[in-house]
Amino acid sequence: MKKLQISLSCGDYDRTRAILDGRAQIEGCEVVTAAIEPEEAFHRAFRYQEFDVTEISMSSHMMTTARGDNEYIGIPAFISRVFRQSGIYVRTDRGINTPQDLKGKTIGVPEYQITANVWIRGILKDEYGLEPRDVKWVRGGIEEPGRGERSPIVLDDDIDLTQIPDDKTLSQMLEDGEIDGYIGARAPSCFLRGAPNVGRLFGDYIEAEKDYFRRTRIFPIMHMVGIRKSLVEQHPWLPVSVYKAFIKSKEMAIHELNEICHLAVTLPWMVHHLNEAKALMGDDYWPFGMENNRHTIETFARYHYDQGLSKRLVKPEELFHPAALDLSKI
Incomplete structure (x- = not known):
């Protein structure tokens, strides 16, 4: 079967690098990648829908979902999280x-x-x-x-x-x-x-x-991954393939962080910092998946609605393609 050619844009993070460099493949796809800053990716995605798969702002995606004019549908791969x-x-x-x-x-x-x-x-x-x-x-x-x-x-x-x-x-x-x-x-x-x-x-x-x-118990989500809705309509298998690749890429990054023989990051006590994070937040301290993040997403949706950015309270399920919500059943 001929592979689907897609474009992908996201930040060059350790947790996305295996996708950008080809170590984590998206099944059934030939991928043209662009590692660009999030603000540029958001502008090009929400204004012009330039990329088939792209890093998207949680806020902008929630706002367009509430309005019903979202051009992208999400998968619960939360590639940017930051305490604020x-x-x-x-x-x-x-x-x-x-x-x-x-x-x-x-x-x-x-x-x-x-x-x-x-x-x-x-x-x-x-x-x-x-x-x-x-x-x-x-x-x-x-x-x-x-x-x-x-x-x-x-x-x-x-x-x-x-x-x-x-x-x-x-x-x-x-x-x-x-x-x-x-x-x-x-x-x-x-x-x-x-x-x-x-x-x-x-x-x-x-x-x-x-x-x-x-x-x-909230580790704030900033950005997620979106796939062009029109492309998903033509290729309904795509969200799961993309989601699996992002899961693999994150797992590879965390494995590398734990390598004390040769440090993956230019910090002397990186493994110690990793273990500190696990001690406070659990082994899966950067969770993907909707159910693992339901409380965080619901809290953000409440903030978004209270602040007048979405005109109705968005349910977490609305943000994601159904096939990617529970990968364990697939």
């Missing part, structure tokens, strides 16, 4: 010492809808009682001016969100004291350069994130 207490940056000269101190402050976001910010706002509300309407939000590019939302959004009237001038960036505004803080997936360059009066809200963010996991 580390993603809150503040002016240290404004009396902002606790999350509650953000009330009434002006906080920058690169996009209101990005997954990291949905998690951060949800955590601030659940854990500290800070509502999104308690903050004045300003949106724009972090390092380059002119950024807007990748997909149109309509927010509730009580959300104060404005676009910054086209000649300004959030990092520079934070450094200059024009805004009180910034939340996002990437650290602003002013923080990385050690600019005066710019720091993290949670100084010991690692302990804050460990404590959050102990209490909630």
Whole structure:
């Protein structure tokens, strides 16, 4: 049988590298791969549907699924996960010492809808009682001016969100004291350069994130894998083949992390860090599959709906192709 030719785009992570370099094959397919940054993949996927299989934003996928205009259907391979207490940056000269101190402050976001910010706002509300309407939000590019939302959004009237001038960036505004803080997936360059009066809200963010996991058992999902719906309609076997390849690629990455003879990552105590993660989070500390992640997905769906990004509460099952929901039965 002639193999199906498909294009695939995702970040060059250790957990996806075996797919990108061909060690983890997608059954029945010849794959043309593109290892690109997530933001670029999202833009090209959600605007132009350029790739057959692609890394997609959990937030954008949930929003388009709720609207019924999603061009991609997901598989529960969660190739990006990050705790987000580390993603809150503040002016240290404004009396902002606790999350509650953000009330009434002006906080920058690169996009209101990005997954990291949905998690951060949800955590601030659940854990500290800070509502999104308690903050004045300003949106724009972090390092380059002119950024807007990748997909149109309509927010509730009580959300104060404005676009910054086209000649300004959030990092520079934070450094200059024009805004009180910034939340996002990437650290602003002013923080990385050690600019005066710019720091993290949670100084010991690692302990804050460990404590959050102990209490909630949530390891926040950022990105998943989507397959073009029109292609799946023609080839209904494709979601399982793609999912199996991503499972294999992740297993290979974790096996390599545990190799103490020759370290796979340029860190001296990588195996120790791996064992620390397992001790806290369990052997399957980076789980794939919907049921293994149901609580996390339902929590995110609640945040997404509460923040006005999806106009109805999306059920986890709606995000994924049915054939990939329980691979053990296939």
